[in-house]
Amino acid sequence: MIKVKNLHKSFDGTEVLKGINTSFEPGQTSLIIGQSGSGKTVFLKCLLGLHKPTKGDIYFNDKTYNDFTKTKKSLLRKNMGMVFQGGALFDSMTVYENVMFPLRMFTKMTKAEMDNRVTEVLDRVNLSNANDKFPSEISGGMQKRVSIARAIVNKPKFLFCDEPNSGLDPNTATIIDQLILEITKENNITTVVNTHDMNSVFEIGEKIVYLQGGIIEWEGNNKIIHNADNKDLISFVYSSNLFKKVRVAQQKGY
Secondary structure: OEEEEEEEEEEOOEEEEEEEEEEEOOOEEEEEEOOOOOOHHHHHHHHHOOOOOOEEEEEEOOEEHHHOOHHHHHHHHHOEEEEOOOOOOOOOOOHHHHHHHHHHHHOOOOHHHHHHHHHHHHHHOOOOOOOOOOHHHOOHHHHHHHHHHHHHOOOOOEEEEEOOOOOOOHHHHHHHHHHHHHHHHHHOOEEEEEOOOHHHHHHHOOEEEEEEOOEEEEEEOOOOHHHOOOHHHHHHHOOOHHHHHHHHHHHHOO
């Protein structure tokens, strides 16, 4: 579980995050949404420990990150999985080698144990036949699945995804969404997704945090978002013609 209390972050005197208070539960897919410049990326980087908050606390399982020793911070990072926007796969490594990389870096597993774990996660993301391929030889959707496999190979307690559906067609994006949701449930992971994809909001938004101007303007889930009493949020979510039609249908009770 992650708890955020009165989180502030400033750069050169400009306040980007202005007192964030929220929490993210294990076994739940939590989405951070908002327009460009709302503070989403800065918030995610604070959660990852890449930005040090100007003020406030972030708790991981009721222990504040500010009080962690260097050793405890290192252990926490080993319990974090990250799916990057561009995949961030190593071009010179095969799919199998990419997924094995965290095990070589952060564990003392034997070669046989690493082989078994890599095989297990690749099978879980339906890529057991792509072991020897290089990232350039597989599709964008397959690359994202490799990135997810690599992120979970160390059995993390926390999973962070930055725009996981970026550049994907709608059908492939839905597959990635469902994979993230299933893995979160199966392993009781605390999952936080930073996204612009409104399909993801309705597909897997078990918790939704809407940021605007560095402030949480709305919290809820995909079952109640269409009834949100926030004009900016409704305008943002239903900005496309597709979701305008969904909005009209919901209002008419279809």
